[in-house]
């Protein structure tokens with residue numbers, strides 16, 4: 001008899017960041033992960049993670065809503081259902097619960113992890129097999145201080161940990177942001193590529209002014225300069241400038257990708273399992289983007305090791321990530337809740353070996369960092 005989902009436990013886990021991480025909409029001093037432990041009738045446990053940035057500052061789901069909506073609405077849809085019917089369970093969640101992509105991603109990840117353990121396969125193997133087992137990973141400079149960011153960049157280069165950098169801008173006046181970015185790019189020269197993420201902070205007029213100056217400064221890529229809903233504006237910016245645009249908040253899943261493509265968007269897309277409701281939805285977007293010639297980028301919502309590993313298994317199945325990945329979330333945290341951290345080296349990270357996600361929890365650390373109320 002096939003195994004069924006027996007119970008689903010959700011834990012809020014708070015881990016401090018190694019330094020303040022400043023984005024246009026919030027400054028993070030701590031990351032809160034929702035860790036899912038899904039137990040099955042055959043004794044297996046699947047792990048999942050649902051994580052966002054800055055409470056409700058980044059998007060409409062907060063860690064507390066993710067936990068509450070899993071406990072109240074999503075878990076009852078899965079309990080008692082066949083554990084290996086992942087496609088059917090995905091459809092069941094989507095039929096009965098609108099939105100809540102991060103919560104769904106955590107559950108889909110836990111189903112995939114358990115199924116991999118059941119069959120003795122890694123999640124990447126379940127998804128068709130890895131095309132690469134070492135994935136490039138950039139680092140985000142977001143201390144808010146130019147000199148500190150330059151120091152940090154040289155440290156990462158010298159350690160051979162990261163060779164490309166993303167700067168978070170948009171909180172300060174555009175001229176200050178441009179001066180900050182240009183100073184960092186000038187200091188790094190040809191040693192590293194530098195890109196920016198504006199996280200929707202500019203209107204289109206400001207974007208035209210800012211992007212023109214950033215292009216002149218040698219910036220490689222402009223991520224989500226304007227409001228996520230302004231697809232037409234993003235297409236106009238992509239047509240206007242030589243420097244490519246990366247759609248992040250504007251594109252969660254294949255439907256968004258289709259709408260951008262139909263408008264003639266010629267830029268790249270950031271894949272995130274959290275935006276797409278899980279690894280399977282993120283790979284659907286990847287397939288569409290590849291078909292229409294959009295470049296791919298492996299994105300993060302700054303998940304810890306469980307969520308980062310899930311994304312890595314999905315990205316590893318892709319033939320190419322034209323813009324690399326930003327799967328550095330665990331490195332932004334002062335500690336980890338897993339027995340064996342991910343292996344970051346040579347400007348990238350190794351795909352963890354299976355079965356499942358290839359991740360084991362450290363029970364003491366999990367207990368230590370779990371929220372008690």
Ligand code: MUC
Nearest residue numbers: 140197248300301302326
């Ligand atoms: C985002 O919008 O890309 C990724 C890296 C980082 O620092 O923040 C995230 C979210």
Ligand code: MG
Nearest residue numbers: 197223224248
């Ligand atoms: Mg972004």
